[in-house]
Amino acid sequence: MTSISTTSSPATPTTVASAASKRVADRIAARAGDPDITLRERVALRTSDAEVTYAELSERAQKTAAELSALGVGAGDIVGVRLPSGPGAVAAMLACWHVGAAFLPMDASAPDAHRDHLLSRSAARAVIDGDGPRSLTDAAPSATGSPKGDDAYVIYTSGSTGTPKGVLVGQDAFAEHTTAIADLLELRDxxxxxxxxxxxxxxxxxxxxxxxxxxxxxxxxxxxxxxxGPAELARRVRELNVSVLQLPTSYWRLLCAQMRGTESPGLSFDGVRTVVIGGEAAGTKDVHAHRDGPLGHCTLVNGYGPTETVVTCTAFVLRAHEPLPPTAGLPIGGPVGERRLYVLGADRRPAAGDSPGELWVGGSPLAEGYLNDPQRTAERFHADPFGSASGARMYRTGDLVRRHRDGTLEFLGRLDNQVKVRGYRIELDEVERHLTDTRGVTAAAAVALDDGTGTGGRILAAALAVTAGGPTAEEIREDLRGRLPSHLVPGLIRVRDALPLTTSGKIDRKAVAAVLADEHTAGEEAGAGVRVRADADAASAGIAAADTADADLTLLLKLIRTLLRAPDFGPDDDFLAHGGDSLVALRVSGTLREHGLRLRPSDLLTAQDARAAAVRMERS
Incomplete structure (x- = not known):
């Protein structure tokens, strides 16, 4: 078993200066301007139909930087990047660094209302979208309060007060982390x-x-x-010549389960040497599925890290030939780079032996804090009493961990109202605020439930009280989808006349969670009943099971009803509007494949209803 030491020498000013002197933008510029033409013309970015060299990337970034400068954007400003993932987004982000600005990357799939809110909240000076850079006239200059331009980016995460919070990461911290990750993954040119x-x-x-x-x-x-799906991902990976694959744990887990025991040439990942997972807890039983499939030859890296600790702050490295650890949960390992990991009790003293404690992360690769929010920053970032470097800080993660005898850490759970659902960090308070902001909703309680698959996955669920004649669950979900990213929209919504209360008059979250869990299980049982009532399903849906196309639609409906715990889901219902997402679509696709039918997950996600999706199915 390969692991990384859980102790690390304190970051010294010399260490940090050395990393800062090799900032990412400088390294890319050096590559682009190298006198050796073979180095300048190496491929920096690749898509299925185009390649961009380092020289071309630098040229694009410099052009956009000039346009930003013409808008008055400079050191200390924030620039929103409102582009889909790809070469254009990379050039835009690099351009921000050239003018001394930090960038705010936004998910292209999120609703416009949500992205507009982030631009306003961050006081972004400009935004780069499909039309190029443009000024945001209502923004003040130097919004970050960093006139030296020492900030790299801002990432917004879910907030416990009901509003997202912007994590501001500095250039020095990110440059140091960049070096540490390259070393951890043994990245080569x-x-x-x-x-x-x-x-x-x-x-x-x-x-x-x-x-x-x-x-x-x-x-x-x-x-x-x-x-x-597995075959589509394998094909893309081969076409793009991918050697390092970083996947959300939930997606990786589902892929491995669907590929387990298969040796089809179409599922070859021979060119991949390393798989990195993260976003939520993984178990050693997941590793068994990983090793019993086409990714089994790869080194597996289990990463952990809140955004405030600059992406991945701990990692557990497991090579293909090494034995699995004796724990049920896959360890999160030890520090990445110059980080210091502390397991502390409630008194903020080191926990004894292997006793559980809260994880605090110190060392130089930490975020600056929360953008324009000194109170929140002071709550989570503290002076490091264990560090020897001047001004040493540490971040309070709120995660419960245990340190094993070999020094590795094991993640045990959360200490607050934050949850991880399909890789996303979600504050339940924020979900509840958005729910109560919906017309007709008078009270809301959000919880995370086991998704019932036996893989450790979770779903976001909510119970609501509404006014007389108020909105239905479907109407509430549709309203949320129009203004929030999909991970903040509960997949299971139940409307009640009133929510259970504690003796002090507060919403009884435990009671709500128990009721929703019971209904979730009941929905699963109802779905199981649907599976054995094919003729009744066909009749109620108005379709003739004798016809092949109609039989395919019947099977699709049964699967969706089972996986969404929605026994009444019909052929004209919208998969997304009923809580469907990419992982559920992947599970539907995988099960259909077992029945000799091919339906790409993307076809199910983009179809207007189940009937339209069924038309796209093919028999294999």
């Missing part, structure tokens, strides 16, 4: 790393910049690849 995460997710920055810093290639999926 011959590597191609797949850019898989949404641009508004901090993992995207870890996929892009360490790769470019070492002279490697970043590969991008097509915009239509909203969800890829």
């Amino acid at each position: 011959t590597d191609t790393v797949l850019q898989f995460a949404g641009l508004g997710f901090d993992v995207a920055q870890e996929e892009i910049w360490p790769t470019l810093a070492v002279g490697g290639t970043v590969a991008f999926l097509d915009s239509k690849d909203r969800a890829l």
Whole structure:
């Protein structure tokens, strides 16, 4: 078992200065301007139909930087990047660094209202979208309060007060992290790393910049690849020549389960040497599925890290030939780079032995804090009493961990009202605020439930009280989808006349969670009943099961009803409007494949209703 020491020497000013002197933008510029033409013309970015060299990337970034400068954008400003993941977004972000500005990357799939809110909240000076850079006239200059231009980016995460909070990451911290990740993954200039995460997710920055810093290639999926099944992902990986694959744990887990025991040439990942997972807890049973499939030859890296600790702050490295750890949960390992990990009790003293405690992260690669929010910053970032460097800080993660005898850490859970659902960090308070902002909703309680698959996945659920004649669950979900990113929209919504209360008059969250869990289980049982009532289903849906196309639609309906716990889901109902998402679509696709039917997950996501999706199915 390969692991990384959980102790680390304190970051010294010399260490930080050394990292800062090799900032990412400088390293890319050096590659682009290298006198050796073979180095300048190496491929920096690759899509299915185009390649961009380092020289071309630099030229594009400098052109956009000149346009930003003409708008008055400079050191200390924030620039929104409102572009889909791809070469254009990378050039735009690099341009921001050239003028001394920090960038705010936004998920292209999020509603416009949500992205407009982030631009306003961050006081962004400009935005780069499909029409190029444009000024935001209501923004004040130097919004970050950093006149030296020492900020790299701002990432917004869910907030406990009901509003998102912007995590501001400095150039020095990110440059140091870039070096540490390149070392951890042993990145070389011959590597191609797949850019898989949404641009508004901090993992995207870890996929892009360490790769470019070492002279490697970043590969991008097509915009239509909203969800890829095993065969589609394998084909894309081969076409793009990917060697390092970074995936959300929930997606990786589902892929491995669907590929387990298969040896089809169409599922070959022979060119991949390393798979990095993260976003939520993984178990050793997941690793068994990983090893019993076409990714089994790869080194597996289990990463952990809040955005405030600059993406991945700990990692556990497991090579293909090494034995699995004796724990049920896959360890999160030890520190990445010059970080210090403390397991502290409630008294903020080190926990004894292997006793559980809260994880605090120190060392130099930490975020500056929360953008324009000193109170929140003071609550989570504290002086480090264990560090020897001047001004040393540490971040309070709110995560419960245990340190094992070999020094590795095991994640045990959260200490507050924050949850992880399909890789996204979600404050339940924020979900509830958005729910109560919906017309007709008088009270709301959000919880995370086991998704019932036995894989450790979770779904976001909510119980609501509404006014007489108020909105239905479907109407509430549709309203939320129009103004929030999909991960903040509960997949299970139940409307009640009133919510259970504690003796003090507050909403009884435990009671709400128990009721929703019971209904979730009942929905699963109802779905199971649907599976054995094919003729009744066909009759109620108004279709003749004898006809092949109608039988295919019947099967599709049964699967969706089962997985969404929605026994009444009909052929003309919208999959997304009933809580469907990319992972559920992947599960539907995988099950259909077992029945000799092919339906791409993206076809289910983009179809207007189940009937339209069924038309796209093919028999294999």
